[in-house]
Amino acid sequence: MITVGEGAPAAAFEVINDKFLRVNLGGATPGSSAPLTQVWMKMGTMVAYTGEMKFEREGMMEHGFKHALKKAFTDEGATLVRASCAHPGVPAQLLLADEGKSVVLLRLTGDAVVVNGNDLLAFEPNIKHKVTMMRKISSIVAGGLFNVRLEGHGFVAILTHGRPITLPVGAELPPVFTDAEATVAWSGNVTCDFHTDVSFKAFFGRSSGESFQMKFVAPPGSHGFVIVQPFEEHPPPPPASSSSSAGATGDIISGLCLKA
DSSP states (O other), X not given: OEXXXXXOEETTEEEETTTEEEEEESSOOTTOSSOOOEEEEETTOEEEEESOEEEEEOOTTTTOHHHHHHHHTOSOSOOEEEEEESSTTSOEEEEEOOTTOEEEEEEEEEEEEEEEGGGEEEEOTTSEEXXXXXXXXXXXXXXXXXXXXXXXXXXXXXXXXXXXXXEEEETXXXXXXXXXXXXXXXXXXXXXXXXXXXXXXXXXXXXXXXXXXXXXXXXXXXXXXXXXXXXOOOOOOOOOOSSHHHHHHHHHHHHHHHHO
16 A cells, blocks of 8 residues: 655646646546546535536445445445546546545555545545444444445545654554544544553543543454544534434434444
């Protein structure tokens, strides 16, 4: 996996001024065997484009019933839009940005990366993506049930508050512990778990950072990484239920998802 520096041309993806991602569609680009005709992007991140394009929101059932349940009963995770050239073969450019966050490019070469759902900006369409769920109660307190696992070949653009750092994870190295609200992404081959250094009695009223951490270890003989940002990103509060019965239904279906 390769992290591409600011402003460096990356096939169809280019980072501009640290804050913008420019996606070159419909024309030949450096390092690409075929023109990119479409791209997956986070909803609400288009700031400008040239040429004619069309945008289609990801369908609820596009990845199966379990995926639809996860999307329907939470406002977390990535809501994705497919952007494509309106006229195949006619070049177009798309500019993406999100709340002034920095844009970082990763290149997948057959491996996988897991990204916090709110920190995923865009990725090439040939990359497989799947919503994954953090299953322990500490993940709820830490601020995120849903992440997106991406696997294959191509570029992925992620979002960070400020310039992130990459921490190595290796079988011969000590475990890496991070604040869940500062953790942006990690390689798909490492094991992620949750760790606490306080008793359950002291659980309530504490922030996640010092009390709860994410723990990363690598399988024997392997190496990976974790990307963290210099900012603790607190999630929005969960939406209020319109009625007690609706809340109960959501709890039941969420429980089914947790067992999936």
